[in-house]
């Protein structure tokens with residue numbers, strides 16, 4: 001039984017949604033050529049995604065790997081490798097953004113190019129979200145309960161706070 005005062009790991013779906021929203025806001029700004037706003041949202045996306053990935057890699061994935069039977073389509077290796085892929089795609093987006101900022105403008109076809117290039121980042125985020133919703137968060141709920149769950153959440157929040165504050 002879960003403790004009502006300790007949230008389910010399904011709450012992390014909200015973090016995924018907030019990360020996806022930052023990507024959308026970044027693209028909204030790109031489309032209207034608002035480079036400062038596109039930068040602001042990209043920076044937030046990078047911070048949020050890096051913090052979330054670190055909390056999963058360092059706190060949640062080791063427990064998942066140790067205690068949960070291998071899940072079809074959601075092994076620790078798969079999640080770990082997808083995190084690396086997300087980091088690579090994020091880096092590519094950051095590098096592209098720097099090029100446009102150095103030029104001081106982003107022309108219409110460059111906006112289209114950038115949005116198309118970010119398509120892969122969006123797709124991997126979406127696949128990863130579905131994988132974790134289906135088999136990662138529910139299994140974490142099963143195997144981390146009570147006081148331990150409180151401690152684990154606290155560790156995740158500490159990592160999160162070190163990026164956002």
Ligand SMILES: [Fe+2]
Nearest residue numbers: 012052056132
């Ligand atoms: Fe996640």
Ligand SMILES: [Fe+2]
Nearest residue numbers: 056079128132
């Ligand atoms: Fe993840």
